[in-house]
Amino acid sequence: MPEPKQNVGRPRDAQIDGAIVRATRELLVERGYAKLTVDAVAARAGIGKAAIYRRFATKQEMIFAATVHDMREQPPPDSGSLRGDLAAVCRTIAAQLGEAPPDVLHGLLADIHADKELGARFTGSFIERERYVLDVVLDRARERGELEDRPDTATVHALLIGPVFFWLLILGGDRERVEALSATVAESVADFLVKA
Amino acid sequence: MPEPKQNVGRPRDAQIDGAIVRATRELLVERGYAKLTVDAVAARAGIGKAAIYRRFATKQEMIFAATVHDMREQPPPDSGSLRGDLAAVCRTIAAQLGEAPPDVLHGLLADIHADKELGARFTGSFIERERYVLDVVLDRARERGELEDRPDTATVHALLIGPVFFWLLILGGDRERVEALSATVAESVADFLVKA
Amino acid sequence: MPEPKQNVGRPRDAQIDGAIVRATRELLVERGYAKLTVDAVAARAGIGKAAIYRRFATKQEMIFAATVHDMREQPPPDSGSLRGDLAAVCRTIAAQLGEAPPDVLHGLLADIHADKELGARFTGSFIERERYVLDVVLDRARERGELEDRPDTATVHALLIGPVFFWLLILGGDRERVEALSATVAESVADFLVKA
Amino acid sequence: MPEPKQNVGRPRDAQIDGAIVRATRELLVERGYAKLTVDAVAARAGIGKAAIYRRFATKQEMIFAATVHDMREQPPPDSGSLRGDLAAVCRTIAAQLGEAPPDVLHGLLADIHADKELGARFTGSFIERERYVLDVVLDRARERGELEDRPDTATVHALLIGPVFFWLLILGGDRERVEALSATVAESVADFLVKA
DNA sequence: CGGTAAGCGAGACGGTACGTCGAGTCTTATG
DNA sequence: CATAAGACTCGACGTACCGTCTCGCTTACCG
CATH class of the missing domain: 1.10.357.10 (Tetracycline Repressor, domain 2)
Incomplete structure (x- = not known):
């Protein structure tokens, strides 16, 4: 997700970031990966397609970001063995x-x-x-x-x-x-x- | 690959079977799975798309056949252990x-x-x-x-x-x-x- | 309207040519020039957009062809003056x-x-x-x-x-x-x- | 070009008016009417789109103003015939x-x-x-x-x-x-x- | 041995999604 | 307030690919 250039201009609406992720996840579950369309995500999120493509270069990037969310795996506590x-x-x-x-x-x-x-x-x-x-x-x-x-x-x-x-x-x-x-x-x- | 109903009519050209497999494998290597198109396979094989779809119901079946050929796995000879x-x-x-x-x-x-x-x-x-x-x-x-x-x-x-x-x-x-x-x-x- | 290369391949469906022209004219009257969309023409004609773009390079060419139909102006009969x-x-x-x-x-x-x-x-x-x-x-x-x-x-x-x-x-x-x-x-x- | 409500607040920058007209004319000549975009005019004029839309309701109004300026046609002096x-x-x-x-x-x-x-x-x-x-x-x-x-x-x-x-x-x-x-x-x- | 059913290359067809672009509006920070 | 920058919605554009369907041929089996 390439962030906006500077502090100039209207900032990205953070709610939209969330709406995209939510819509993507929902549709992924409802329709499956193969039938996920960008239009459907935009419609579900109540936004325009452009707002998606301003954040992600491709549909795949969008799904990637929406799916593999911050998996910051931590080493487990020492169990002794x-x-x-x-x-x-x-x-x-x-x-x-x-x-x-x-x-x-x-x-x-x-x-x-x-x-x-x-x-x-x-x-x-x-x-x-x-x-x-x-x-x-x-x-x-x-x-x-x-x-x-x-x-x-x-x-x-x-x-x-x-x-x-x-x-x-x-x-x-x-x-x-x-x-x-x-x-x-x-x-x-x-x-x-x-x-x- | 369902065979023709009877022995009437022009028989399938066996060379085409080979050409499809060959073209598919080549293009898979050259362009990758995601960019493989049926049109490209037909063009590379020098045949029409219909000849492909007469043999395979879908693109996937075609790739499947061209890739994971006859996986008739047999139990291995008894090694003793x-x-x-x-x-x-x-x-x-x-x-x-x-x-x-x-x-x-x-x-x-x-x-x-x-x-x-x-x-x-x-x-x-x-x-x-x-x-x-x-x-x-x-x-x-x-x-x-x-x-x-x-x-x-x-x-x-x-x-x-x-x-x-x-x-x-x-x-x-x-x-x-x-x-x-x-x-x-x-x-x-x-x-x-x-x-x- | 660039005609098909040769006598090979499936020939263009002449009915579609007519349907495009008809749909274009109808929609031009109903909605006006500015609101004419290629999708609407395709939908009205009951065909796919590809069938249109196979015939015309751009929307404008389509409208041009549909509108300025064979205007083969003839010199008028001699009226005497x-x-x-x-x-x-x-x-x-x-x-x-x-x-x-x-x-x-x-x-x-x-x-x-x-x-x-x-x-x-x-x-x-x-x-x-x-x-x-x-x-x-x-x-x-x-x-x-x-x-x-x-x-x-x-x-x-x-x-x-x-x-x-x-x-x-x-x-x-x-x-x-x-x-x-x-x-x-x-x-x-x-x-x-x-x-x- | 509707003038600002009152004399309060920051006054419109008169240079911008000129810059818009100039940029519009230049781009009209360089690219033609069909390829003229408001973004391009703003960029060329070194201003924001909002500054344009504060002055003109639509793109057309802008072009209109930049092109057919003050057509306050006057009756010609009496030529005698x-x-x-x-x-x-x-x-x-x-x-x-x-x-x-x-x-x-x-x-x-x-x-x-x-x-x-x-x-x-x-x-x-x-x-x-x-x-x-x-x-x-x-x-x-x-x-x-x-x-x-x-x-x-x-x-x-x-x-x-x-x-x-x-x-x-x-x-x-x-x-x-x-x-x-x-x-x-x-x-x-x-x-x-x-x-x- | 001639008819005919099926195969063939070429390419058009309907459909669906893609990624892009533009207009006009809105939002922020700055002056 | 006006401004520059740029994000926002909406909606159309033209492209690409799939799987299907003709067309006009060719090929071999079957009667």
């Missing part, structure tokens, strides 16, 4: 993933990977953040003495989040079992890392 | 996933999940097939005595394929390390299942 | 001008003069034609012995058509008095030319 | 018409006729003024004894101005010959009226 920490991380991320309908996530991912710049922003803000959180958790475990060697973070990332991601987005798995799956994954990964 | 079998399954699927560019897979998944009926067909053919393969592998392990209790197949599915999927499609991870990741995942999952 | 001939020419052109509402004519003229290429086509087809008709009439008068010197056609053109044009389009004059005005103009111009 | 008076009137109006480019006049006329109320105002100010001038001239001729019957002013208006108008706006005629055309028209009309 790697397994506990991993379970906490996994649960948090799983909960976030579970919020949006699968078609929205897939649509978003498709659009993100269709546009280099958007892809870079996505990686920069989300993936990097998750990676940082895992770094913290793994460093803790090392200091705690649970880990002898520091494992590759990316690998752990995949081992930990991959199953939940796959469960929700590909298998269309039961959302109520995600919590249990998170625990299972955390146990499995912790065991594996500690054993090594 | 659960870990070996899992590694084989994981490696195979990882190899398939690694063939197509990420944007294509994401686009396809998005389109699949945009349409309920298409989503059902996808699950019915691919997911069920993978599940069947895992069933076989897990049953083997049980007979072998490696497993005491038969674990939930869906969970194993997620634990095994999820990380590879995530690695390739979300993390944009190195394709050359996928093989190693497959081995790691197989080891981790096998350990976890056997221990339990 | 310059005055009679001029009156005939003036009456015919006045009748054509009087057909369309003033706002349409003004809109059209504005658009024509806004686009060089369109302006050239307009001059080429209409002005030149009228000029040709006047040439014939003036040559007749010369042969008849009414005129000693051949007057400048453009000047006669202006003297003859100008008043009627001004009456209808600028003064918003009574349409029923146009016929009388035509006669007056013809008499005035004929007298002037013969006298000289 | 109807023909001389008519020539003077015609020359003056022709000169005014000839100042602005044809596309501007056509655009303006189109906009004027697109709005009933605007059309009425136009007629009320310009046409009526010209009509008044002709009334004076014709009355003079009557008093002078040149005319027996008082001819219809509207008809004379059309006969006199129509040809020049047509010459400049429709025929795209040579601007240098307008003076000569004015004389011709005046002679023709005067002859016709006196003869009758």
